[in-house]
Amino acid sequence: MKKRFLCSSHACDDLKLVLDRQWCLFCESHLMRWAVRFVLCVLLCVTVVGGCDQHVNADETAAKLAELRAQTSAMQAETERIKVQAAAAQVESERLKAEVETVKAEKEAVEARNARLQEKVEKKPSLPITVSFRKAVLGPGNVAVINTTVKENVSILVTLNSAALGTTKSFELHVDPCCTTLLGHLEGAVIESGDEIVIENRNYSPARFLVSF
Incomplete structure (x- = not known):
């Protein structure tokens, strides 16, 4: 084994x-x-x-x-x-649109005013007023020298449109045929070259004067 x-x-x-x-x-x-x-x-x-x-x-x-x-x-x-x-951009667009509307409204207002003035000129006699300008002696700006061509007092509304400021200011004057009426800084009107003066009386056609030196 x-x-x-x-x-x-x-x-x-x-x-x-x-x-x-x-x-x-x-x-x-x-x-x-x-x-x-x-x-x-x-x-x-x-x-x-x-x-x-x-x-x-x-x-x-x-x-x-x-x-x-x-x-x-x-x-x-x-x-x-x-x-x-x-x-x-949307805000700027809205602002420009508003400005356009404002300018458009101002243009329409000016056109309407011119139309009214033209209508007055066509229907009424000329305003018996003469206007000349000189430099202010003691203050700023110029002085409007206003006289009448008739032998009676003439009440007028003088509107001064400032070209530099874009503002409008009105003055109520009474023109005496015996003396000269002045409008300048002493009366509160600073008149500069380029300004426009509109003189009105409801019995006469309005007169426009452009200040130029």
């Missing part, structure tokens, strides 16, 4: 079986354990490598997402800027 031998590492008694590469049951079990460990190591390496790849992919995705968010924020900011500019 043959003996069951173990390998030399476990006090195997039969050297021939070892040399003939015959494995005992213990060696086979030992080899299986090493094989299982090797397979587990391979699986662990694959898992680690896969995890690294997933981590890299996650980082790339996060970077792309951050870039998209930045682009979206920039587009939103640009949209808001365009909205602000559009609102400002």
Whole structure:
């Protein structure tokens, strides 16, 4: 009856079986354990490598997402800027439109006034008034020297239209045929070159005078 031998590492008694590469049951079990460990190591390496790849992919995705968010924020900011500019343009357009309407109304008022004056000129006799201008001696501006050509007092309404200021100021005067009537800074009228003076009396056609030096 043959003996069951173990390998030399476990006090195997039969050297021939070892040399003939015959494995005992213990060696086979030992080899299986090493094989299982090797397979587990391979699986662990694959898992680690896969995890690294997933981590890299996650980082790339996060970077792309951050870039998209930045682009979206920039587009939103640009949209808001365009909205602000559009609102400002709308306000400016409304302002210009209002100015156009104001100028149009002023033009219509001037045309209506000119039409009334023209109507008065056509229906009434000329105003018996003469006007000349001289420099003011003691104050600013010029002085209007007003005389009448009739032998009676003439009440007149003098309207001074300032070319520089765009303002209008009226003065009620009574012209005596015996003396000259003056209108200047002492009477509250600063008359400058380029101004217009309109003299009116309801019995006569209005007269216009342009101050020129």
